[in-house]
Amino acid sequence: MGEVRLPDEIRPVMENGIPAQVGTCSADGTPNATDISRVYYVDSEHLALSNQFFSKTIRNIRENPRACVNLNDLEAFTCWVVHLEFDRSETDGPIFDAMDMQIEAIASMTGMSNVFKLKAADIYRVTSVEKIEYGPAS
Amino acid sequence: MIPEEIVTFLEGATVGFAATRDAHLVPHIHFVAGWIVGDDRKTITCFFPPNYSKVLMPSLQDNGQFALTVLGSTSGPKASKPPRPDVDFHECYQFKGDYATSRLANAADAAVVERKGESFRKLFVPLFGFSEEACAARFKKPALAMTFPVRDIFDQTPGPGAGRRVET
Numbered sequence: 001m002g003e004v005r006l007p008d009e010i011r012p013v014m015e016n017g018i019p020a021q022v023g024t025c026s027a028d029g030t031p032n033a034t035d036i037s038r039v040y041y042v043d044s045e046h047l048a049l050s051n052q053f054f055s056k057t058i059r060n061i062r063e064n065p066r067a068c069v070n071l072n073d074l075e076a077f078t079c080w081v082v083h084l085e086f087d088r089s090e091t092d093g094p095i096f097d098a099m100d101m102q103i104e105a106i107a108s109m110t111g112m113s114n115v116f117k118l119k120a121a122d123i124y125r126v127t128s129v130e131k132i133e134y135g136p137a138s
Numbered sequence: 139m140i141p142e143e144i145v146t147f148l149e150g151a152t153v154g155f156a157a158t159r160d161a162h163l164v165p166h167i168h169f170v171a172g173w174i175v176g177d178d179r180k181t182i183t184c185f186f187p188p189n190y191s192k193v194l195m196p197s198l199q200d201n202g203q204f205a206l207t208v209l210g211s212t213s214g215p216k217a218s219k220p221p222r223p224d225v226d227f228h229e230c231y232q233f234k235g236d237y238a239t240s241r242l243a244n245a246a247d248a249a250v251v252e253r254k255g256e257s258f259r260k261l262f263v264p265l266f267g268f269s270e271e272a273c274a275a276r277f278k279k280p281a282l283a284m285t286f287p288v289r290d291i292f293d294q295t296p297g298p299g300a301g302r303r304v305e306t
Contacts, residue, residue: 018266021207023157023165031165033157033207033232034294055301056292070155070167074272081191083164134189135275 004126005044010080013073014039014047022049023068024060032056037106039069040099042123047084050099051120058122061086067124077135084124096121139306140179140288144231148175148182151210151229152257156184158197158204166193170206171280172251181287182206182233185247185280194282198237204286206233207294211261230294231304235286243280251280 014020019035026032034057040048047069051058061067065086072079090096100118140148154170172185184206186194198204209230255277262268291304 021155021167023159023167025157025159025163025165027163029159029163029201029203030234031157031159031203031205033155033167033205035153035155035207035209035230052296064163066164068157068165068167070169074266074268074276077272077275079169081167132189134187134278136271 003045004128006041006047006082006126006129007131010071010082010129011041013071013078013080014041016073018072018074020072021070022057023070024057025064025066026060027063032060038102039071040095040102040121042095045126046087046123047082047126048095048099048121048123050103050118051089051122052103052118061122066127077133079132079134081128081130081132082126083128085127087123087125089120089122091120093121095123140175140182140233140291141304141306142179144291144304145175145179147210147229147231148173148208150257151208152254152261153209154184154206154254156204156206158194159201160193160197161200166191166197168194169276171277172247172254173206173208174247174250176285181238181285182235183247183283183285185243185251186282186284187276187278188281190282194284195240198240198284202236204235204237204284206286207231208233228296230296232292232294233288233290234292235289238285238287240282240284243283247283248279251277 020039024032042048067084069082099121103118156168159165168191170184171187174183259273293302
């Protein structure tokens with residue numbers, strides 16, 4: 001199977017400030033849905049999700065490395081569905097530092113500095129990406 | 139049985155999405171335009187838009203596993219008194235269960251979705267600067283109504299208590 005690459009047009013959607021939704025599944029087949037303040041672009045084949053306190057998501061990923069992320073671009077009437085597979089977890093380095101800084105900024109804006117705390121930057125490989133349009137003509 | 143205060147929260151909450159998984163344990167996320175609690179407070183019926191994911195029903199028919207996450211503000215157990223809209227939005231619960239039934243959405247379901255869309259517009263147009271058109275497109279007349287009995291409820295409000303099971 002060839003490498004899946006993220007299209008350039010998805011990058012601004014990751015940075016539009018709209019929370020994304022993350023789906024995972026435990027080894028026994030129970031799905032889990034959570035939201036996350038943002039998804040981080042690593043390179044054209046990888047995304048990073050912040051490991052803060054969404055512990056069920058992390059437990060599921062350790063059992064079953066597959067995840068699904070929905071990225072929302074409301075003004076374009078578009079949703080991006082990205083399927084992922086867990087690659088590695090980083091607790092320092094440039095990706096972690098950049099995510100830590102941005103999470104702190106979000107936490108400050110929402111008055112939750114004492115709640116949001118980055119534990120690790122979890123890096124995922126993109127396995128598929130699909131653009132879903134739901135505008136008036138769809 | 140879903141606690142009364144959670145029912146109140148669900149009535150006022152504005153954002154919903156769900157997870158299913160397929161036969162290969164691959165998870166899928168679905169936008170949920172609206173929801174309503176059954177009279178017996180044991181079930182939730184979810185409403186999906188016309189372009190709902192093509193993997194939704196095959197996943198449900200394969201294994202039935204369903205997880206609904208709802209975010210809202212102000213009216214749930216964690217509501218601040220007086221309300222603090224900037225932080226109160228972060229109240230969130232996840233409802234897990236097995237698919238029971240589905241049918242075509244009807245006019246009453248559409249009215250529920252229309253009310254959710256109106257709440258969404260009031261909350262997010264000023265917060266994110268969304269256009270009215272963008273909000274309206276997200277809350278089209280629903281196509282599918284799906285009901286599941288709630289097996290577990292989890293508090294998913296951000297913070298150290300996230301993941302706690304709610305007594306039912």
